Amino acid sequence: MKVDVLTLFPEMFTGVFGTSILGKAAEKGIVSLQAINFRDYAGNKHGQVDDTPYGGGGGMVLKPDAIFAAVEALQQSSSPARIILLCPQGQPFTQSKAEELSKEDHLVFICGHYEGYDERIRKHLVTDELSIGDYVLTGGELPAMVMIDSVVRLLPGVLGNESSAITDSFSTGLLEYPHYTRPAEFRGWKVPDVLLSGHHAHIETWRREQALRRTWERRPELLEKLELSPKDLKFLAALKAEEQNQQNE
Ligand SMILES: C[S@@+](CC[C@H](N)C(=O)[O-])C[C@H]1O[C@@H](n2cnc3c(N)ncnc32)[C@H](O)[C@@H]1O
Numbered sequence: 262m263k264v265d266v267l268t269l270f271p272e273m274f275t276g277v278f279g280t281s282i283l284g285k286a287a288e289k290g291i292v293s294l295q296a297i298n299f300r301d302y303a304g305n306k307h308g309q310v311d312d313t314p315y316g317g318g319g320g321m322v323l324k325p326d327a328i329f330a331a332v333e334a335l336q337q338s339s340s341p342a343r344i345i346l347l348c349p350q351g352q353p354f355t356q357s358k359a360e361e362l363s364k365e366d367h368l369v370f371i372c373g374h375y376e377g378y379d380e381r382i383r384k385h386l387v388t389d390e391l392s393i394g395d396y397v398l399t400g401g402e403l404p405a406m407v408m409i410d411s412v413v414r415l416l417p418g419v420l421g422n423e424s425s426a427i428t429d430s431f432s433t434g435l436l437e438y439p440h441y442t443r444p445a446e447f448r449g450w451k452v453p454d455v456l457l458s459g460h461h462a463h464i465e466t467w468r469r470e471q472a473l474r475r476t477w478e479r480r481p482e483l484l485e486k487l488e489l490s491p492k493d494l495k496f497l498a499a500l501k502a503e504e505q506n507q508q509n510e
Pocket residue numbers: 346347348349350371372373374375376377378391392393394395396397398399400401402404
């Protein structure tokens with residue numbers, strides 16, 4: 262996969278692109294990660310990429326010319342499948358969006374700054390507008406890093422143990438079950454017996470029930486979107502009854 266980021270601050274990506282799992286994925290040639298300064302495409306001698314808004318008001322707006330020119334230069338080498346505008350007004354970025362993007366060959370992320378972008382960039386250049394949440398940051402760099410990290414870790418060969426991504430929270434539609442490691446007892450707190458039993462079927466059942474319980478307790482709305490088995494439904498009915506009993510006590 263090829264990932265290009267258009268930004269005014271390419272130096273912000275040096276650490277993220279060169280470290281840990283992303284750095285190793287790039288080293289192995291699974292992904293090529295590039296941060297490009299779109300000021301280089303400004304086409305004027307001062308490298309000006311922003312201007313005051315028509316109609317007045319505070320803040321500076323990113324002009325369309327440099328961003329169009331930078332994307333068009335990338336399109337000459339390989340046509341990007343998706344051109345993603347980082348934007349608090351965009352669709353919420355989710356695990357299923359990460360999975361969808363991980364199937365593409367070439368992604369381009371455009372990072373805004375200041376007051377935002379000229380509307381013609383939204384209307385005539387990009388394929389997606391994505392947000393990392395209902396809050397406003399100073400720029401699109403951190404959201405781009407968040408999205409790239411969650412997409413790249415899904416690429417085959419990036420995580421040592423492929424199956425770990427399959428059970429991650431949201432991948433199954435549920436929050437993930439709790440994990441324990443050595444020691445079996447720490448300050449008097451013991452690891453659940455079932456995890457030490459070596460009985461794989463019992464461990465699977467325990468994990469499924471813990472994932473259902475955790476999702477029910479923390480994000481019950483996620484359960485509404487899932488097709489649950491009769492066994493899951495029975496377990497949830499027992500949980501609800503347990504909760505009801507506690508309220509009545
Ligand atoms: C200060 S913000 C502009 C906010 C804009 N005036 C608005 O109200 O929608 C500057 C840039 O940061 C990025 N940004 C800020 N918050 C974001 C979020 N939640 N998700 C994605 N990008 C965000 C975008 O690239 C945005 O253009």
